[in-house]
Amino acid sequence: MDAIKVANLTKKFNGFTAVDNLSFSVKTGELFGLLGPNGAGKTTTINMLSTLLKPTSGYGEVAGFDILKNRDEVRQSIGVVFQEPALDIKLTGKENLDFHAMMYGLKREERKRRIKEVLELVELTEKAKVLVENYSGGMKRRLEIARGLIHRPKVLFLDEPTLGLDAQTRRHIWDYIKKLNREAKVTIILTTHYMEEADYLCQRVAIIDNGKIVVMDSPSKLKDILGGDVVSLEIEGKMDSLVDRFQSQDWIKTVTSHNNHLSLTMEKGERKIPELINIAHENDNKVRCVNLRKPSLEDVFIHFTGTTIRDREASQNERNREKLRRRFRRRR
Amino acid sequence: MINKTAVYVLWLREMKRFLRAKSRVVGALAMPLFFLAFLGLGFRRIAIPGVEGGVNYIHFLVPGILGMSLLFSSTFAGLSVLWDREFGFLKEIMVAPVNRVSIVLGRIVGGMTTGIIQAVLILAISMAVGFRVSNIISLLGSVVFMVLIAATFIGMGLIFASKMKDMQGFSIIMNFVIFPLFFLSGALYPLDNFPSWLKYLSHLDPLTYGVDGLRGILIGISSFSPLINFSVLAFFSLIMIFLGAYFFEKSESV
Numbered sequence: 001m002d003a004i005k006v007a008n009l010t011k012k013f014n015g016f017t018a019v020d021n022l023s024f025s026v027k028t029g030e031l032f033g034l035l036g037p038n039g040a041g042k043t044t045t046i047n048m049l050s051t052l053l054k055p056t057s058g059y060g061e062v063a064g065f066d067i068l069k070n071r072d073e074v075r076q077s078i079g080v081v082f083q084e085p086a087l088d089i090k091l092t093g094k095e096n097l098d099f100h101a102m103m104y105g106l107k108r109e110e111r112k113r114r115i116k117e118v119l120e121l122v123e124l125t126e127k128a129k130v131l132v133e134n135y136s137g138g139m140k141r142r143l144e145i146a147r148g149l150i151h152r153p154k155v156l157f158l159d160e161p162t163l164g165l166d167a168q169t170r171r172h173i174w175d176y177i178k179k180l181n182r183e184a185k186v187t188i189i190l191t192t193h194y195m196e197e198a199d200y201l202c203q204r205v206a207i208i209d210n211g212k213i214v215v216m217d218s219p220s221k222l223k224d225i226l227g228g229d230v231v232s233l234e235i236e237g238k239m240d241s242l243v244d245r246f247q248s249q250d251w252i253k254t255v256t257s258h259n260n261h262l263s264l265t266m267e268k269g270e271r272k273i274p275e276l277i278n279i280a281h282e283n284d285n286k287v288r289c290v291n292l293r294k295p296s297l298e299d300v301f302i303h304f305t306g307t308t309i310r311d312r313e314a315s316q317n318e319r320n321r322e323k324l325r326r327r328f329r330r331r332r
Numbered sequence: 333m334i335n336k337t338a339v340y341v342l343w344l345r346e347m348k349r350f351l352r353a354k355s356r357v358v359g360a361l362a363m364p365l366f367f368l369a370f371l372g373l374g375f376r377r378i379a380i381p382g383v384e385g386g387v388n389y390i391h392f393l394v395p396g397i398l399g400m401s402l403l404f405s406s407t408f409a410g411l412s413v414l415w416d417r418e419f420g421f422l423k424e425i426m427v428a429p430v431n432r433v434s435i436v437l438g439r440i441v442g443g444m445t446t447g448i449i450q451a452v453l454i455l456a457i458s459m460a461v462g463f464r465v466s467n468i469i470s471l472l473g474s475v476v477f478m479v480l481i482a483a484t485f486i487g488m489g490l491i492f493a494s495k496m497k498d499m500q501g502f503s504i505i506m507n508f509v510i511f512p513l514f515f516l517s518g519a520l521y522p523l524d525n526f527p528s529w530l531k532y533l534s535h536l537d538p539l540t541y542g543v544d545g546l547r548g549i550l551i552g553i554s555s556f557s558p559l560i561n562f563s564v565l566a567f568f569s570l571i572m573i574f575l576g577a578y579f580f581e582k583s584e585s586v
Contacts (some may be wrong), residue, residue: 103338
């Protein structure tokens with residue numbers, strides 16, 4: 001059975017199409033990821049599936065309920081951890097959980113038991129009676145994950161669950177997410193723009209760019225598409241003719257160029273490097289730097305969109321910085 | 333239809349926040365008390381134009397200051413949706429399986445309680461320094477008017493909140509809505525001295541009937557009969573609550 005079904009989902013804001021004809025489905029029990037740069041439409045998709053935004057057109061179903069016609073049933077079936085903190089900082093951790101449990105109609109006994117359980121799960125039992133304004137970023141995230149689980153949702157939405165957290169806390173959160181999916185059998189759909197996060201966590205990933213799904217499969221299959229190793233070269237000189245030369249070699253599977261960098265995929269990359277340098281020399285190009293690695297989801301992204309996720313975001317950097325600034329102001 | 337637990341838990345949240353924000357409570361009480369003290373002392377010996385029988389100005393002023401306190405606290409309570417949006421908590425509320433009517437109701441009941449607690453504190457302080465009411469029943473009657481004033485302006489706050497993206501427009505609302513409503517209401521002076529066009533305008537201000545109603549019931553001086561004050565204010569409060577709920581439901585929470 002599918003936990004989420006989406007068909008031709010579209011959202012437009014004043015003529016700008018944030019989500020463009022999205023179609024996908026997530027199986028019950030799956031850990032599914034939406035991977036893409038900021039502004040790709042991931043959060044908008046989550047907001048529509050969690051009934052906060054009405055789609056412009058298209059159909060969506062969560063836990064068997066229509067996101068437009070059965071909003072209350074959808075709300076009852078899901079837990080959501082939003083990208084930006086959604087806690088009342090003037091309440092304690094436990095009070096935030098109590099608020100949530102009562103809003104979701106849990107009876108007193110069950111409320112007590114569940115709050116105790118989820119606090120233990122995210123290791124916040126000792127901090128339960130501290131006001132949330134004194135929590136660190138990681139603790140807030142964990143509290144929100146705990147809160148999203150109290151009412152035993154069938155589907156859990158995590159929107160950028162580790163955004164702005166340090167590496168250690170990120171690891172911690174990753175382990176919680178895996179554990180949840182494995183032990184509590186919750187279907188999880190998460191959004192991220194961290195390649196390694198999607199790679200490490202998700203059973204299946206949809207790469208999304210400009211509101212559209214570019215490609216969707218398991219991380220290992222996505223990387224297999226590229227085949228073998230990735231060799232990247234930093235080149236001096238004319239690129240176009242060199243790209244043509246590389247493309248005419250049948251042992252080179254894909255060629256993507258990006259500024260003065262070339263990414264080539266091939267089997268046994270380490271043995272081919274000398275030949276690559278020779279070809280470059282024959283074309284009067286100088287090779288400044290060579291790098292060989294196993295393909296990552298980043299390479300998959302470059303392969304399908306022709307740009308890096310960072311460059312895609314660069315155009316929006318100013319906007320993001322503004323957003324961050326606002327977030328920090330808020331925390332003070 | 334109405335989810336009582338949800339209304340209760342939203343109310344409970346307001347109470348907790350209210351009790352914890354001691355500085356906010358002190359701040360909210362300070363302005364009306366300063367108005368009361370300085371205007372009351374400054375105009376102590378003045379004869380109030382249009383009011384017979386040597387009523388002390390401070391007695392005339394107390395109901396007006398109660399109205400003022402309610403106007404401010406209730407509008408802010410309605411506008412506090414914007415804070416919740418700013419801090420993200422609104423999403424937590426809106427994604428819960430609770431119908432929107434209950435959410436609006438929880439907010440109204442919460443704002444009403446905190447507003448009335450503040451007004452009652454001001455009334456108690458006034459009585460401690462010499463303000464006298466005719467009897468206990470009039471005290472209870474004044475609470476009825478407080479409820480209606482609070483409901484009206486929470487509704488108004490909700491309407492504004494749903495039309496605004498953030499707190500940027502706050503000072504505009506303060507200067508162009510709240511203060512004019514306050515000055516038009518006759519909280520500080522009898523409206524009889526207004527030129528007639530301004531007097532008509534003041535008749536469109538819900539707070540006029542609130543202040544007049546409070547004055548009538550607390551010190552026995554009023555321009556309209558208690559029944560008129562009550563009915564007009566009840567009418568305003570119903571409309572405002574309905575519109576507030578309607579716009580709140582329509583506005584997007586993200």
